[in-house]
Amino acid sequence: MDAGLIPTFGSFAWTIAAFIVALSIIVAIHEYGHYIVGKWSGIKAEVFSIGFGPVLFSRMGKDGTRWQVAALPFGGYVKFKGDASAASDKPDEAVLSAMTPEERRQTMHGAPLWARAATVIAGPAFNFVLSFVLFAALLFARGVATDPITVAEARQVPVVAEELLPGDVLLEIDGKSVPPTEDFAAFGVELDASPTLTYKVLRDGRETMVEGPWLYPPLAISVTPGSAADKGGVRTGDVVTAIDGQSVFDFDQLREAVGASDGKSVTLTLWNDGATRDVVLQPERRDVPLADGGFETRYLIGIGGGLLFEPESEAPGIGEALSYGVNQTIFIVKSSISGLYHMIAGKISTCNLSGPIGIAETSGHAASQGWVSFLWFIAVLSTAVGFLNLFPIPVLDGGHLVFHAFEWATGRPPSDRALRYLMAGGLTIMLALMLFAVGNDLFCP
Secondary structure (H helix, E strand, O other): OOOOOOOOOOOHHHHHHHHHHHHHHHHHHHHHHHHHHHHHOOOOEEEEEEEEEEEEEEEEOOOOOEEEEEEEEEEEEEEEOOEOOOOOOOEOHHHHHOOOHHHHOOOOOOOOHHHHHHHHHHHHHHHHHHHHHHHHHHHHHHOEEOOOOEEEEEOOOOOOOOOOOOOOEEEEEOOEEOOOHHHHHHHHHOOOOOOEEEEEEEEOOEEEEEEEEOOOOOEOOEEOOOOHHHHOOOOOOOEEEEEOOEEOOOHHHHHHHHHOOOOOOEEEEEEEOOEEEEEEEOOEEEEEEOOOOOEEEEEEOOEEOOOOEEEOEEOOOHHHHHHHHHHHHHHHHHHHHHHHHHHHOOOOOHHHOOOHHHHHHHHHHHHHOOHHHHHHHHHHHHHHHHHHHOOOOOOOHHHHHHHHHHHHHHOOOOOHHHHHHHHHHHHHHHHHHHHHHHHHHHHOO
């Protein structure tokens, strides 16, 4: 189990610290996208800032850009040459009028349309790049199971049976030949659930029969940050032996019992290293995204299961890791689009929309579970930030792209008056969404 990054779980200060670290990384990548593509496009940046307000630290780069860290770390900006403000929504006419044509070309307002559009879209694009790079890196860190399936480490469960040992190669389970690794998940689903199974393994060069525990025990291999299980004190390595007094040996039994609770409290009897304890948890109603783009409402406690043993793994190929990273990023975007549609259509609860308080709490919970969980959270949040910034709302990057599209279609930019009204409207929309999301954080279960 990873050592926690946050020593005192639930500490407000550490939660805020984790949130600031996560957000600062994501903002820095986003703004760097604007900066570097602008530079490649011939647009000069005057200020690159992480945070707003009073400047805590700054230095002047060789290209004349001032790099700074400000006191309010909840965002950032790049101020380009000739901008009247950090939003790049209007030019500084007095400054622009005194420039030569060559100098005006170095500004956002004097650059060709393609350069401005590329600079704008680079921020969200770099967020997506950060996400798939992190997802790919996490797959490298975790590895992929070798073929044939081989035991790397046996997980402890309270079943009186012979243990599988590190190095055991699975040949048969209950008389059925073990398929290649890529087909093993489907093979496991077809097994008849039983407290014990007969395993034929290759051990030290000899075939051996082992009477071992069920392949998918109710074992907490992962605990979702901020979930009912996390808040109730369930930790990775805990094994659920009973729920409301009913013995269980299969993870599906646990899932079905929680799903049938209808949100009522459940009592889990947990076993870990020979010691038992009871915890009372309140299952939470959640809208879970499905592979087909839909949603399914379930009652969950936040425990993730898996195999009885940790399989031996090897590093994936570069192509496999990058493909995994891209697919994870695309899945999050598709789930976000589907979630918005289902919320607007009233098919799922609007409580699925989290605000800054909820995101901060999740960042704290993720960091408390270790660096893998924290990096996964950053990857997911980075995708969400990139996706949000593409919304066609003035004050967001997507709004600027709409303005550029209008200019491309008509041959002229929107009028100053139209821009003022649109920017004010966009700001109003964003503030309303923020207040709504904060309300969710405070009042949704």
